[in-house]
Amino acid sequence: MVDPVRSRERMVREQIEARGVSDRAVLDALRSLPRHLFVEEALASKAYSDGPLPIGEGQTISQPYIVALMSELLRVEPGMKVLEIGTGSGYQAAVLAHMGCDVYTVERIKKLFFAARKRFMDMRMFSVKLKLDDGTMGWPDEGPFDRIIVTAGGHSVPEPLVDQLADPGRLLIPVGEGRRHQSLVLVEKKDGEVIRTDKGGVAFVDLVGKHGW
Template identity: 55%
Template sequence: MDFAIARRRMVEKHIKGRGVNDPLVLQAMLEVPRHLFVEEALQSQAYGDYPLPIGNKQTISQPYMVAYMTEALQLKGGENVLEIGTGSGYQAAVLARIAGKVFTVERIPELARRARRILDRIGAINVNIKVTDGTIGWEEQAPFDAIIVTAGAPAVPEKYLAQLAPGGRLVIPVGDMYSQVLKRFIKQADGQVTEESLLGCRFVPLVGRNGWREEGD
């Protein structure tokens, strides 16, 4: 399988073809080899527009959603970005092509280790990974110009808004455990926060102190 051709087809049909037009995002999606972020047995499906399992009851998001959420962050290049939910590392890799520094938090050590190996392999040296409760953010590296959350939250953790820089954007799915609305929050210079709803979506639950409780807790 020619992955480069499959990747170009994915961008043209499923991303640009569905309305994502930011040239920085389109270029990042063209450059990042999504097939490396899934198991070898699934690599032939890597450029289809759907999520795929990555183990530990987690998934790699569909390419369109990755591109849409990245565009929603309104990045211009060189920003300090926080990602909640490293997962496979694919979203972080896309962000790394645009942002100056990416700080990404993952609660499952096995996923964090695997993501680190792949990110190192593709040269994403501006990505920093921390294993911790993602619902508390990463206070030591704040403030952030943008925060992206790749799991569904029951409500917006106050920690995220507190860690946003003035003018910063937070993109997060909010709802119940089975369906959410993707929302964007923008922190104004005076500290006030504006909110807008972008589209319906479905993500795995955001588990942690300020999110959903893990099964069995």
């Protein structure tokens, strides 16, 4: 495999900074985290390529740019409590943990859950807490959350997640009818008011659960 440090630097410079992401904490996290450890060994050489990669069970690790964009749009600060729906490989949660957040992440697929849990333990990322459950229900026992990020697309924003969002708070979720017609929606809660903003087209795997598909 090529030098991962150089690969990460090239990834950040050519795929992320070149597209306008400028949050220094986000850029530092993507420069620092060994993305190749979050994919299968056979795909490690493609870990820093400009696109998503399969991680098994019909799921994917998101394109580096999308991870960076969503992390920047969340506007997190160190010490914030963040809920992630759809742990997958654990890469997005690791990025947020590197940025100083206390991350609570929910995964519905057992194989991915146990693999991610081992990965976090091996990397000594103790600020990440995992739960095996229906992510569309959130994590009510641990709410409210300053930020919520959903890494799968549903037909609408699950109400339990809006309910568990702190005020003020920000929630990001892909919404749309099928993978080819999704938009990244930013939900902002402030002074009891909920405002939704379309942040552009994206393509994610389906959000499965009681409040998903």
